[in-house]
Amino acid sequence: MTPPPSIPIAQLRLSVAPMMDWTDTHCRAFHRVLAPNARLYTEMVHANAVIHGDRHKLLALHASEHPVALQLGGSEPALLAQAARIGAEAGFDEINLNCGCPSDRVQAGRFGACLMREPALVGDSVAAMIAACDVPVTVKCRLGVDDDHEWDRFAHFVDSVAAAGCNTFVIHARNAWLQGLSPKENREVPPLRYDWAYRLKRERPHLQIIVNGGIATMDEATQHLEHADGAMLGRAAYHDPYLLHRLDVAWFGGPLRTRGDLLRAYRPYVEAELARGVFLKHITRHILGLFAGERGGRAFRQVLSEGAHKPGADWSLVEQALALTASFATAEA
Numbered sequence: 001m002t003p004p005p006s007i008p009i010a011q012l013r014l015s016v017a018p019m020m021d022w023t024d025t026h027c028r029a030f031h032r033v034l035a036p037n038a039r040l041y042t043e044m045v046h047a048n049a050v051i052h053g054d055r056h057k058l059l060a061l062h063a064s065e066h067p068v069a070l071q072l073g074g075s076e077p078a079l080l081a082q083a084a085r086i087g088a089e090a091g092f093d094e095i096n097l098n099c100g101c102p103s104d105r106v107q108a109g110r111f112g113a114c115l116m117r118e119p120a121l122v123g124d125s126v127a128a129m130i131a132a133c134d135v136p137v138t139v140k141c142r143l144g145v146d147d148d149h150e151w152d153r154f155a156h157f158v159d160s161v162a163a164a165g166c167n168t169f170v171i172h173a174r175n176a177w178l179q180g181l182s183p184k185e186n187r188e189v190p191p192l193r194y195d196w197a198y199r200l201k202r203e204r205p206h207l208q209i210i211v212n213g214g215i216a217t218m219d220e221a222t223q224h225l226e227h228a229d230g231a232m233l234g235r236a237a238y239h240d241p242y243l244l245h246r247l248d249v250a251w252f253g254g255p256l257r258t259r260g261d262l263l264r265a266y267r268p269y270v271e272a273e274l275a276r277g278v279f280l281k282h283i284t285r286h287i288l289g290l291f292a293g294e295r296g297g298r299a300f301r302q303v304l305s306e307g308a309h310k311p312g313a314d315w316s317l318v319e320q321a322l323a324l325t326a327s328f329a330t331a332e333a
Protein backbone atom coordinates (compact mmCIF):
# COMPACT_ATOMS: atom_id res chain seq x y z
CA MET A 1 0.00 0.00 0.00
CA THR A 2 1.43 3.43 -0.88
CA PRO A 3 1.76 5.72 2.14
CA PRO A 4 -0.52 8.75 2.26
CA PRO A 5 1.02 11.93 0.80
CA SER A 6 3.02 14.18 3.16
CA ILE A 7 3.81 17.86 3.13
CA PRO A 8 7.28 18.68 1.73
CA ILE A 9 9.62 19.58 4.62
CA ALA A 10 10.30 23.13 3.41
CA GLN A 11 6.58 23.87 3.43
CA LEU A 12 6.26 22.93 7.09
CA ARG A 13 8.61 25.53 8.46
CA LEU A 14 6.41 28.62 8.49
CA SER A 15 2.64 28.68 8.61
CA VAL A 16 -0.20 30.99 9.50
CA ALA A 17 -2.82 29.51 11.81
CA PRO A 18 -6.45 28.95 10.85
CA MET A 19 -8.43 31.79 12.38
CA MET A 20 -12.18 32.11 12.19
CA ASP A 21 -13.36 35.43 10.76
CA TRP A 22 -9.77 36.38 10.02
CA THR A 23 -8.01 34.03 7.59
CA ASP A 24 -10.43 34.38 4.71
CA THR A 25 -9.29 34.41 1.11
CA HIS A 26 -8.44 38.16 1.11
CA CYS A 27 -6.32 37.75 4.21
CA ARG A 28 -4.54 34.73 2.80
CA ALA A 29 -3.82 36.48 -0.50
CA PHE A 30 -2.25 39.31 1.54
CA HIS A 31 -0.18 36.94 3.66
CA ARG A 32 1.00 35.22 0.51
CA VAL A 33 2.46 38.48 -0.78
CA LEU A 34 4.30 38.93 2.51
CA ALA A 35 5.47 35.36 2.92
CA PRO A 36 5.86 33.48 -0.37
CA ASN A 37 7.00 30.35 1.50
CA ALA A 38 4.42 30.15 4.27
CA ARG A 39 1.75 27.53 4.42
CA LEU A 40 -1.66 29.11 4.85
CA TYR A 41 -4.82 27.80 6.49
CA THR A 42 -8.46 28.66 5.99
CA GLU A 43 -10.86 29.40 8.79
CA MET A 44 -12.49 26.25 10.12
CA VAL A 45 -15.42 25.13 8.01
CA HIS A 46 -17.74 22.42 9.29
CA ALA A 47 -17.98 19.34 7.07
CA ASN A 48 -21.75 19.77 6.83
CA ALA A 49 -21.32 23.32 5.56
CA VAL A 50 -18.87 22.14 2.91
CA ILE A 51 -21.33 19.51 1.76
CA HIS A 52 -24.57 21.49 1.94
CA GLY A 53 -23.53 25.15 2.10
CA ASP A 54 -22.50 27.82 -0.35
CA ARG A 55 -19.21 26.33 -1.57
CA HIS A 56 -18.46 29.29 -3.75
CA LYS A 57 -18.21 31.37 -0.60
CA LEU A 58 -16.98 28.85 1.94
CA LEU A 59 -14.25 27.41 -0.25
CA ALA A 60 -13.24 30.67 -1.93
CA LEU A 61 -9.64 30.31 -2.99
CA HIS A 62 -7.39 32.56 -5.09
CA ALA A 63 -4.74 31.06 -7.35
CA SER A 64 -1.97 32.95 -5.53
CA GLU A 65 -2.70 31.32 -2.18
CA HIS A 66 -1.00 27.94 -2.64
CA PRO A 67 0.08 26.06 -0.64
CA VAL A 68 -3.10 26.40 1.37
CA ALA A 69 -4.94 24.00 3.66
CA LEU A 70 -8.66 23.72 4.23
CA GLN A 71 -9.44 23.21 7.90
CA LEU A 72 -12.49 21.08 8.58
CA GLY A 73 -14.55 20.70 11.71
CA GLY A 74 -16.68 17.64 12.35
CA SER A 75 -16.62 14.18 13.85
CA GLU A 76 -18.48 11.92 11.47
CA PRO A 77 -16.00 10.00 9.36
CA ALA A 78 -18.26 9.68 6.33
CA LEU A 79 -19.12 13.38 6.27
CA LEU A 80 -15.52 14.41 6.87
CA ALA A 81 -14.43 12.14 4.03
CA GLN A 82 -16.97 13.68 1.69
CA ALA A 83 -15.94 17.20 2.72
CA ALA A 84 -12.24 16.34 2.33
CA ARG A 85 -12.84 15.10 -1.19
CA ILE A 86 -14.75 18.26 -2.08
CA GLY A 87 -11.98 20.40 -0.58
CA ALA A 88 -9.22 18.61 -2.48
CA GLU A 89 -11.21 18.86 -5.70
CA ALA A 90 -11.67 22.58 -5.07
CA GLY A 91 -7.86 22.89 -5.14
CA PHE A 92 -6.78 22.87 -1.48
CA ASP A 93 -3.33 21.39 -0.93
CA GLU A 94 -4.04 19.85 2.47
CA ILE A 95 -7.06 18.98 4.57
CA ASN A 96 -6.65 19.67 8.27
CA LEU A 97 -8.95 18.36 10.97
CA ASN A 98 -9.69 20.67 13.90
CA CYS A 99 -9.21 18.90 17.24
CA GLY A 100 -8.47 22.03 19.23
CA CYS A 101 -11.39 24.44 19.17
CA PRO A 102 -13.05 24.77 22.60
CA SER A 103 -16.18 26.87 21.90
CA ASP A 104 -19.59 25.84 23.30
CA ARG A 105 -20.99 25.43 19.84
CA VAL A 106 -18.20 23.04 19.03
CA GLN A 107 -18.74 21.07 22.24
CA ALA A 108 -22.43 20.72 21.54
CA GLY A 109 -21.57 19.29 18.15
CA ARG A 110 -18.93 16.96 19.65
CA PHE A 111 -16.03 18.17 17.58
CA GLY A 112 -13.02 20.43 18.01
CA ALA A 113 -11.09 19.96 21.26
CA CYS A 114 -13.49 17.34 22.68
CA LEU A 115 -12.12 15.00 20.05
CA MET A 116 -8.88 14.76 22.02
CA ARG A 117 -10.81 12.36 24.23
CA GLU A 118 -11.94 10.27 21.28
CA PRO A 119 -8.75 9.06 19.63
CA ALA A 120 -10.47 6.10 17.96
CA LEU A 121 -13.07 8.34 16.35
CA VAL A 122 -10.40 10.76 15.15
CA GLY A 123 -8.43 7.81 13.77
CA ASP A 124 -11.50 6.58 11.89
CA SER A 125 -12.16 10.09 10.60
CA VAL A 126 -8.61 10.58 9.41
CA ALA A 127 -8.54 7.16 7.74
CA ALA A 128 -11.77 7.97 5.89
CA MET A 129 -10.46 11.37 4.82
CA ILE A 130 -7.19 9.90 3.57
CA ALA A 131 -9.07 7.31 1.54
CA ALA A 132 -11.29 10.00 0.04
CA CYS A 133 -8.72 12.50 -1.22
CA ASP A 134 -5.23 12.62 -2.64
CA VAL A 135 -3.74 15.49 -0.61
CA PRO A 136 -2.14 15.27 2.87
CA VAL A 137 -4.57 14.97 5.76
CA THR A 138 -3.30 16.58 8.96
CA VAL A 139 -4.57 17.24 12.49
CA LYS A 140 -4.38 20.36 14.65
CA CYS A 141 -4.83 19.58 18.32
CA ARG A 142 -4.13 20.71 21.87
CA LEU A 143 -2.22 18.78 24.55
CA GLY A 144 -5.40 17.64 26.20
CA VAL A 145 -8.66 18.92 27.62
CA ASP A 146 -9.48 20.20 31.08
CA ASP A 147 -7.19 18.55 33.62
CA ASP A 148 -5.73 15.85 31.38
CA HIS A 149 -2.08 16.17 32.18
CA GLU A 150 -0.79 12.69 31.48
CA TRP A 151 1.72 12.46 28.70
CA ASP A 152 0.55 8.91 27.94
CA ARG A 153 -2.96 10.06 27.17
CA PHE A 154 -1.69 12.69 24.75
CA ALA A 155 0.78 10.26 23.19
CA HIS A 156 -1.99 7.69 22.80
CA PHE A 157 -4.11 10.25 20.95
CA VAL A 158 -1.27 11.08 18.56
CA ASP A 159 -0.29 7.43 18.07
CA SER A 160 -3.87 6.39 17.32
CA VAL A 161 -4.26 9.12 14.73
CA ALA A 162 -0.82 8.43 13.26
CA ALA A 163 -1.70 4.73 12.98
CA ALA A 164 -4.66 5.78 10.85
CA GLY A 165 -2.25 7.45 8.41
CA CYS A 166 -1.83 11.04 9.62
CA ASN A 167 1.84 11.99 9.74
CA THR A 168 1.61 15.74 10.37
CA PHE A 169 0.38 17.32 13.59
CA VAL A 170 0.02 20.97 14.47
CA ILE A 171 0.31 21.14 18.24
CA HIS A 172 -1.29 24.15 19.91
CA ALA A 173 0.86 23.54 22.96
CA ARG A 174 -1.61 24.02 25.80
CA ASN A 175 -4.74 22.30 27.08
CA ALA A 176 -8.24 23.41 26.19
CA TRP A 177 -10.44 23.99 29.20
CA LEU A 178 -13.93 23.10 28.19
CA GLN A 179 -15.60 24.55 31.27
CA GLY A 180 -15.52 28.12 32.36
CA LEU A 181 -13.27 29.73 29.77
CA SER A 182 -14.24 31.57 26.61
CA PRO A 183 -12.46 30.62 23.36
CA LYS A 184 -10.37 33.78 23.74
CA GLU A 185 -9.36 32.89 27.30
CA ASN A 186 -8.61 29.40 26.07
CA ARG A 187 -5.90 30.91 23.89
CA GLU A 188 -4.35 32.72 26.82
CA VAL A 189 -5.01 31.12 30.19
CA PRO A 190 -4.02 27.43 29.98
CA PRO A 191 -0.22 27.43 30.26
CA LEU A 192 1.93 26.75 27.21
CA ARG A 193 4.04 23.60 27.37
CA TYR A 194 6.15 23.45 24.27
CA ASP A 195 8.21 20.63 25.76
CA TRP A 196 5.44 18.16 24.94
CA ALA A 197 5.54 19.09 21.27
CA TYR A 198 9.33 18.80 21.31
CA ARG A 199 9.17 15.44 23.05
CA LEU A 200 6.74 14.19 20.42
CA LYS A 201 9.25 15.09 17.71
CA ARG A 202 12.14 13.58 19.65
CA GLU A 203 10.43 10.29 20.38
CA ARG A 204 8.59 10.01 17.06
CA PRO A 205 10.99 11.55 14.54
CA HIS A 206 9.01 10.10 11.62
CA LEU A 207 6.11 12.45 12.45
CA GLN A 208 6.10 16.04 11.19
CA ILE A 209 5.45 18.33 14.13
CA ILE A 210 4.49 21.99 13.90
CA VAL A 211 4.47 24.02 17.10
CA ASN A 212 1.77 26.62 17.67
CA GLY A 213 0.71 28.93 20.48
CA GLY A 214 2.02 32.24 21.77
CA ILE A 215 4.82 32.68 19.24
CA ALA A 216 5.30 36.43 19.05
CA THR A 217 8.81 37.24 17.82
CA MET A 218 11.40 36.23 15.23
CA ASP A 219 13.63 34.77 17.94
CA GLU A 220 10.88 32.70 19.49
CA ALA A 221 9.80 31.33 16.12
CA THR A 222 13.39 30.51 15.18
CA GLN A 223 14.03 28.69 18.46
CA HIS A 224 11.14 26.33 17.80
CA LEU A 225 12.81 25.19 14.60
CA GLU A 226 15.56 23.63 16.70
CA HIS A 227 13.06 21.21 18.19
CA ALA A 228 10.28 20.80 15.65
CA ASP A 229 9.64 20.93 11.91
CA GLY A 230 7.81 24.20 11.90
CA ALA A 231 6.30 27.16 13.69
CA MET A 232 2.73 28.26 13.15
CA LEU A 233 1.84 31.84 14.03
CA GLY A 234 -1.70 33.05 14.58
CA ARG A 235 -2.38 36.34 16.32
CA ALA A 236 1.14 37.74 15.89
CA ALA A 237 0.96 37.17 12.13
CA TYR A 238 -2.42 38.83 11.92
CA HIS A 239 -1.72 41.83 14.10
CA ASP A 240 1.83 42.40 12.86
CA PRO A 241 1.90 40.93 9.35
CA TYR A 242 5.32 42.39 8.56
CA LEU A 243 6.70 39.81 11.01
CA LEU A 244 5.67 37.17 8.49
CA HIS A 245 7.70 38.89 5.81
CA ARG A 246 10.75 39.16 8.04
CA LEU A 247 10.49 35.48 8.96
CA ASP A 248 10.09 34.42 5.36
CA VAL A 249 13.18 36.39 4.34
CA ALA A 250 15.23 35.16 7.32
CA TRP A 251 14.36 31.51 6.78
CA PHE A 252 14.07 31.23 3.02
CA GLY A 253 16.13 34.14 1.65
CA GLY A 254 15.19 36.88 -0.77
CA PRO A 255 15.24 40.64 -0.40
CA LEU A 256 13.65 42.38 2.56
CA ARG A 257 11.01 44.60 1.00
CA THR A 258 9.46 47.68 2.54
CA ARG A 259 5.91 47.63 3.83
CA GLY A 260 4.87 50.02 1.09
CA ASP A 261 6.42 47.84 -1.57
CA LEU A 262 4.60 44.80 -0.29
CA LEU A 263 1.32 46.62 -0.13
CA ARG A 264 1.67 47.76 -3.73
CA ALA A 265 2.40 44.18 -4.72
CA TYR A 266 -1.04 43.36 -3.27
CA ARG A 267 -2.69 46.07 -5.37
CA PRO A 268 -3.46 43.93 -8.47
CA TYR A 269 -5.33 41.48 -6.25
CA VAL A 270 -7.24 44.26 -4.52
CA GLU A 271 -8.21 45.97 -7.76
CA ALA A 272 -9.35 42.71 -9.34
CA GLU A 273 -11.53 42.01 -6.29
CA LEU A 274 -12.97 45.54 -6.32
CA ALA A 275 -13.80 45.06 -10.00
CA ARG A 276 -15.70 41.89 -9.02
CA GLY A 277 -17.81 43.94 -6.64
CA VAL A 278 -16.03 43.18 -3.35
CA PHE A 279 -16.06 46.11 -0.91
CA LEU A 280 -12.71 47.58 0.04
CA LYS A 281 -13.46 47.24 3.76
CA HIS A 282 -13.57 43.45 3.47
CA ILE A 283 -10.00 43.51 2.23
CA THR A 284 -8.39 46.37 4.12
CA ARG A 285 -9.45 45.06 7.53
CA HIS A 286 -6.68 42.50 7.16
CA ILE A 287 -3.94 45.01 6.43
CA LEU A 288 -4.53 47.40 9.33
CA GLY A 289 -1.58 46.00 11.29
CA LEU A 290 0.97 46.35 8.50
CA PHE A 291 2.58 49.39 10.10
CA ALA A 292 2.09 48.16 13.68
CA GLY A 293 4.66 49.73 15.97
CA GLU A 294 5.85 52.09 13.23
CA ARG A 295 5.57 55.86 13.13
CA GLY A 296 2.40 56.62 11.19
CA GLY A 297 0.99 53.18 11.93
CA ARG A 298 -1.92 54.61 13.84
CA ALA A 299 -2.76 57.12 11.10
CA PHE A 300 -2.55 54.36 8.49
CA ARG A 301 -5.01 52.29 10.45
CA GLN A 302 -7.32 55.20 11.08
CA VAL A 303 -7.56 56.35 7.47
CA LEU A 304 -8.40 52.85 6.33
CA SER A 305 -10.86 52.13 9.15
CA GLU A 306 -12.73 55.35 8.60
CA GLY A 307 -12.70 55.40 4.82
CA ALA A 308 -12.93 51.82 3.61
CA HIS A 309 -16.64 51.37 4.30
CA LYS A 310 -17.66 54.46 2.34
CA PRO A 311 -19.38 53.89 -1.00
CA GLY A 312 -16.93 53.83 -3.89
CA ALA A 313 -13.87 53.44 -1.64
CA ASP A 314 -11.01 52.21 -3.82
CA TRP A 315 -7.23 51.82 -3.97
CA SER A 316 -6.70 55.57 -3.75
CA LEU A 317 -7.64 55.33 -0.06
CA VAL A 318 -4.81 52.85 0.50
CA GLU A 319 -2.40 55.25 -1.24
CA GLN A 320 -3.68 58.02 0.98
CA ALA A 321 -2.97 55.92 4.08
CA LEU A 322 0.45 54.96 2.75
CA ALA A 323 1.30 58.60 2.05
CA LEU A 324 0.73 59.33 5.72
CA THR A 325 3.25 56.75 6.81
CA ALA A 326 5.70 58.18 4.26
CA SER A 327 5.16 61.68 5.64
CA PHE A 328 6.06 60.43 9.12
CA ALA A 329 9.17 58.79 7.70
CA THR A 330 10.12 62.05 5.98
CA ALA A 331 9.44 64.01 9.11
CA GLU A 332 11.75 61.68 11.01
CA ALA A 333 14.60 61.88 8.47
Ligand SMILES: Cc1cc2nc3c(=O)[nH]c(=O)nc-3n(C[C@H](O)[C@H](O)[C@H](O)COP(=O)(O)O)c2cc1C
Nearest residue numbers: 017018019020043044098172213214215233234235
Ligand atom coordinates in the same frame (compact mmCIF):
# COMPACT_ATOMS: atom_id res chain seq x y z
C1 LIG B 1 -9.74 34.99 15.99
C2 LIG B 1 -9.24 33.58 16.10
C3 LIG B 1 -9.92 32.56 15.47
C4 LIG B 1 -9.46 31.24 15.54
N1 LIG B 1 -10.09 30.28 14.81
C5 LIG B 1 -9.54 29.02 14.75
C6 LIG B 1 -10.06 28.04 13.86
O1 LIG B 1 -10.99 28.28 13.09
N2 LIG B 1 -9.47 26.82 13.87
C7 LIG B 1 -8.41 26.52 14.70
O2 LIG B 1 -7.89 25.39 14.66
N3 LIG B 1 -7.91 27.43 15.54
C8 LIG B 1 -8.42 28.67 15.55
N4 LIG B 1 -7.86 29.63 16.34
C9 LIG B 1 -6.66 29.27 17.14
C10 LIG B 1 -5.38 29.54 16.33
O3 LIG B 1 -5.33 28.74 15.19
C11 LIG B 1 -4.14 29.26 17.18
O4 LIG B 1 -4.13 27.91 17.52
C12 LIG B 1 -4.13 30.08 18.48
O5 LIG B 1 -4.50 31.42 18.24
C13 LIG B 1 -2.74 30.04 19.13
O6 LIG B 1 -1.78 30.58 18.27
P1 LIG B 1 -1.23 32.11 18.44
O7 LIG B 1 -0.85 32.25 19.87
O8 LIG B 1 -0.06 32.18 17.50
O9 LIG B 1 -2.35 33.02 18.06
C14 LIG B 1 -8.30 30.93 16.29
C15 LIG B 1 -7.62 31.99 16.93
C16 LIG B 1 -8.07 33.29 16.84
C17 LIG B 1 -7.29 34.39 17.51
